[in-house]
Amino acid sequence: MKAVILLSLGIDPVSGRPAPVPGEIRAIGLARALGATQMIGLHAGSARSVLAEYGGYGLTQIVCLKGGETDPVQALADAVKGNSLFADGAPDLVLAASRGRGGSDMGLLPYQLAQALGWPIATDIVAPLEEPTAVGELLLAQSRARGAVKPVSVMLPCVITVPDTARCVPAFVFALQRTTQMDEQTVTVHSAPTDEGVGDNGMLRPYRRRPKLISGASKDSGGGQLMVDPEPHEAARAIVTHLRALGVLPDPDQAPEA
């Protein structure tokens, strides 16, 4: 399996010094845990010395797309689709940190890249689960709030994001960092026209107070019901029952009028 790890220019939030991004370090570990045999680090921008530190974590080949910083999504998508990264074909996996740690990082990038590539995305993946059942399918553990882990499956090729909480931190080996090969390629990006309203300027709307729909819900009213692979209508019924119990939906006898 061939994996591309997206690298950003991280800034340590405490010291303000350049430092590798925790999620990206863990992405290297996850790629290895998923059985990646070849790995390349990909950075949209000029080569910087801080990137070499990823080499110590096992990412000894790093490609920097000089000029790609003007439109990172397009530059990265071109590089991934361009088949120029690996000698023997296109990558199967693109891994990125769930959150960046730099001034110009944006949490949307993995999603936008997945969209540009037309690949599925699995977010907040902390570990592989057992061997995939179907060929080209990955079974993964997704981290959820309060330490919960949800099994998710995704078809290859795909984009995977890795949170800071994943435990797959590879060992740092200085001898590997010394051998890190950093290639800088100059790219010119032909940006596709951005959609209206979600461009750099975004869309400004006055603040509107949302009604508190789940006023009846308190933190003690949780619990709920675990349903594994339910029939869609059963699941829907359970959701409606739960919402009625919370008072978000009106009672069934009043339903027709509502």
Add this chain to the structure above:
Amino acid sequence: MLGRTGLLAAGLVWGAAGALAVSAVPAVRRWRKGRRNPKDMIRGLATVPRRYMVDVHHAVQRRKGAAPMHALVAGGTLAGSVVLAAGVVPALRASRLYWSGAGMFFLAALGGTYLVWKRRNPKKPSYLSGGKFLWLPNAMLAWNLGGALVALVHVTLPEQNSIALVPLVLMAAGGAGLVVQVARGPMRHAFSGVTWLAAHSRPERFGGGRSTDLRPLDLAAPTLGTLIPGDFAWNILASFDACIECGRCEQHCPAFAAGQRLNPKALIQGLALSARGENASAYTGSPAPNAPPTAGQGSMTSAIIGVDAMIHPDTLWACTTCRSCVEQCPMMIEHVDAIVDLRRGQTLMLGEVRPGAADALRRLRDTGESGGRPLSARADGLASENVPVLTQDGETDVLLWLGDGAYELRYARTLRALVKLLRLASVNFAILGEAELDCGDLARRLGDEATFQDLATEVIGTLNSRRFHRIVTADPHALNVLKNEYPVLGGKWEVLHHTTLLDELVSSGRLKLDARDLPAVAYHDPCYLGRYNGEFDAPRRLLAAACKTTVEMEWHGRQSMCCGGGGGNPVSDVDAELRIPDIRMGQASEVGAAIVAVGCPGCTAMLEGVPEPRPEVKDIAELVLEAVVPA
């Protein structure tokens, strides 16, 4: 007929000497497989008698009875044998005086042989090894008794000296035994020891000198640190063979005492066995306590560290780098250098460090601070003192290096006491503020030389851009790095420990103390101030001036015991049976100390972490401040 057995005896000695010379060949061949490290052996060998009679003797005589034993057995055997060897000159063999002389030497050697036997009888102490050592006295007895009897026959019955054939046979058997002991047994220590003393890696240590700085590593070298025995320099391989398993390192090792998985003697023997390609079962001393079993196999070209190799990785990380073993070792073996070399191999080449240490090293690389804490928060504990920060435009007399202990509230109390004292003595001082990074001590002791050199380069750059006369720090670890390890990297300043400066201020009258009537105070020497930097007196002078009653723990000064906080131990998740600081505080209580005076943030934290009841822990600066008389 006359003198035939005499000539035979001389021939026997020459034969044994020849066999010993031949037995040295494999050892030399083995050492030559180590890293090249040219040494001037002619000059080195010329220094050996002095190094042996002075430096080695000083260490040997610290154990009661050891020096007389060596003088008698080694001196007697050698002198008697040399005299016998001289018997190739016919005129000598005809002289009764000659034979009486030889006999006297062998008699002395017999006395020594008894002492050698007595060491392990009736019961072998745990710190000594068994195995071939157990029949060593027999071989010595046979050789020396044979020699004495041959001499006796030639003195009393020179006409019927063929009777001496009987003791000659005894002597030959003993000689064969001794050759086996030297060629394949622990007595290889004799030849290896001479070689190591001649080609020591820290010759500055001889004649009462000190050399404790870790040597910088060329980070471009193909192998960083040590993975296989062949990565050690040839003279270091000789030093492992020089170990005679006397067990003093073991008796003084704080890690061993606490049941951490390290026994310095077993470690050195493991290294020697690896280099010789022998099995771990050849070692007959105490093992590293609680260390999980390993394959116990090694060779000059296979890994030393690992479950499938000779030494368990836990052993490496259990060391506090306190240098107590080095201080005790009569053969002046450099255990800590070997451990750091091995750690460098594990850390830099394999990334095999304990998880806690890996986190600390990552934080050091990424934030320049081992705890990942904001650099601006280092001086928070001094906020009430309003200490000036030295900028690039400013100038000061004393630059106060705070160290990473400053983040702790407890140690900040010490620093506040020190700052108050400096103010009272009108010392012009400042701190670096946010510009102070970790000095790299932790990274270096954990074997991460790359991170150490990065930090050192940055710190040296910062310090070289500031104007000050000298650096003062209350952290002996920082003192050691700034004073001893930065100069080769381009940072040379006068660096003092705070107790040295306070002592200077008290003796020059700038601070006046009135000794207080406190319960007994015992001073705990920090390893990195005492053994590493030779400062034993200034803290004691200060204490004597500040407190009326002082006591000494049994282990103090050069023999002081570590608090357990050095060498990256606290971040290395070390398994132990006891806690080193508990043992140390026990020693303080034993001598009736109610207060333990310290001079190191590591010692403060470790010793104060001992559950009560225990003596109170106070930094010397705090005790001095309490005793100061306002001018």
